[in-house]
Amino acid sequence: MKRITKIISAILAVLVVTAVFAGCSSSNDNSTANGFRTLDEIKSSGTINIGVFSDKNPFGYVDENGEYQGYDVYFANRLGEDLGVKVNFVSTEAANRIEYLQTGKVDLILANFTVTDERKEEVDFALPYMSVSLGVVSPKSNTITSLDNWNESDSMIVISGTTAETYLTKNYPNIKLQKYDAYAQAKTALENGSGAAWANDNTEVIAYANQNSDFVVGIPELGSADTIAPAVTKGNDTLLNWINDEIKALGKENFFHKDYEATLLDTYGKEYENQLVIEGGELASSTNDTAK
Template identity: 25%
Template sequence: MRMAKIVALAVAMTMFVASAAFAGPVYDKIMQTKKVRVGIMTDSIPGAFYNEKGEWVGFDYDIATEVAKRMGVEIDRVAVNNQTRISFLQQGRIDISVANMTHTRERDKSIDFSITYFFDGQKVLAKKGQFTSLNDMVGKKIATMQGTTSELNLKAALKAAGDPDYDKNVISYQKESQCFQALQSGRVAGWSTDATILLGYASKTPGAYELVGDFLSDEPYGMGLPQDDSALRDAVNMAIQDMWRDGTYMEIYNKWYGPGTPFEMPMSDQIELWP
């Protein structure tokens, strides 16, 4: 028993020393190691996904790369999804989350956010010609992602539209690709999330799907950051603003959402700029 306690104490001391080595602001650690770990999605078209060649690409991918460049450090990209993009930050497995994440007051209780770096809104995608509004979809099953603002917004919208079974008719999946597969196979009549994501998946089969009805919500995207690290938050915010000022932001935006792209969506707002 005595030996077991000694071993347990040694393990605890080792863990304490290891954690102490990385204690302090995350920004200081990034500057010391010259590397920033950024959480990025892998199946969020066109935010961040694998293309036909197996290359990791997308708007968030390019924006994250540029932020790291302007911070003067290398980027270490870490795959995240809707379930891990916040928890990885809290666990210290990533330093920044650039993962099409809406900045909400509820999320702000557990992590910090950058200024808004992308402007989107939630809609519903359905097979072309079947529905004209969400009211037409009352009683139908609609897919969304589990644990997202889209899930909450969709339930509220269906309830407001008079669907008595709104809770049961919202079918939640772990991944966006699973939502699209459910729509393709007919297991659901629609899929609701941010419009840019829906446009990205709809582009796989041009003309087969369309966005239905009005926006269900505004979705201001922020980069997720560790709590209470103002130096890191300032560095990220300055990088975003500088990208806007010198035109780099719009170059990246137009690459993915500009005229002639499969995901065309006019810029609807502008980045917050500080004097």
Template identity: 35%
Template sequence: MSLIKSICRRGLGALVLAGLATATLGLAPAGAATPDEIKARGKLVVGVLTDYPPFGGTDTQQQPAGYDADVAKLFAKSLGVKLELVPVTGPNRIPYLLTNKIDVLIATFGITAERSKQVLFSNPYSSLTIYVLAPKSLNIKTAADLKSVSIAVARASTQDTAITKIAPPGTVIKRYDDDATSLQALISGQVQAIGASNTILAQLNKDYPQLKIEPKITLREQPNGMAFRKSDTALAEYANKFIATIEQNGELSKINQKWFGVPLGKLPPMPKF
């Protein structure tokens, strides 16, 4: 499936999978709070996105797959238990966790002050980076270079705000209704560059390698953490040790290489609120 079709269709697939998960989980909520309880049960239940590849998507059998799913597999392996992956959506991620339908969220969940009022975050295990993306042949090294470039963004998005802030007067910023339309503008040559995340970069290079798209300017970095219920401090502490281990032994970098085509860079620090 092409990148644009994937973006347009991903919401429907996520809703279907999440609905099935709701029906199943209603019969057997999780509720484990410590590593020992999970080991005794023999299963770790993890909420993952299925509408945000390559962090969270689906495979050819429509099962959850992606960066987050691979991290979840290693997490369950470290505990010595089986893994159950439960599809969640952006809006229902926190409700699924707080109502004990899952043990933990590994779902491209940005660590923010507002969210930290409801959940307990682990240290970052990934990051979502927003860039100015353009072909390798295009000379963009600083914000000043944008003046001679036409650039597409999704209207009112994070990248729209960031680019508007740094772009010099006269920069041609073309705002589109969504990511799919702005991507089409880049692919068809209507614009020379685009404001987008590393997820878009990975998919562009997979589907349109001939464009030779690369990051030019880093606009923003969002650290993502696992999320736990506030009372599950022991499990969160275990997760922090686990994340440190797979970062140090290279397993996390292998996952990043698999899904994004590059080794893992230095993870951002834990935000302080």
């Protein structure tokens, strides 16, 4: 009888402990019930987690001192400063930007994220801060100037999860795609001749060609112009609204032109500044006669 009593007591103890942990878990889940941290929760924590590239110079990269640098990083640091919190940079790749938001690994993505209708279904985009098109870079010895007469034995290098991959799959299904997760891998493949050309944001391929004299951007604009914008988890309205207000406020001080001049000027020069920069979230304000 005593043995049965002990067994019952042990079972009851396990049930009590399980209930306590379940209660704690429920309490924690309620604070992030929607899968994201609200603006107030971010402020209370003292840290905002921002996803950026670590290998895409000059937009997001890690320098020789192990510090994040670049156009997106410059913007991210200002957001942290105005929020009054520390920025925790999280290295991301193109293919996992949406995943990192949906799993709560980051609060915000600032990684050259092109706005598309398909992505709008999965994340919420803030106002844009940059204009971009697709471009194609190839060796000077075999410059690709058109995709209409593509050699079917050749392959096009793309980064998985980018608009270049989506555009080519839809509009040029005959072109074989050679996909990589990291920008460094794509550049190595191009240099080794693994692919005939590399399609990506024109900002990226122009920068690459400027730094590598054996390559040229034979197609500077492919498809229609798009915009780059911050992205938050779907439904995170408090953070989204704050970022939109911040972008409008920063536009009044020409912040994004200052960002360009601090991080992109050496790569692109003055001729691309007004073509690429969007101030205050207003696309029309960034266009002029230099944008062709």
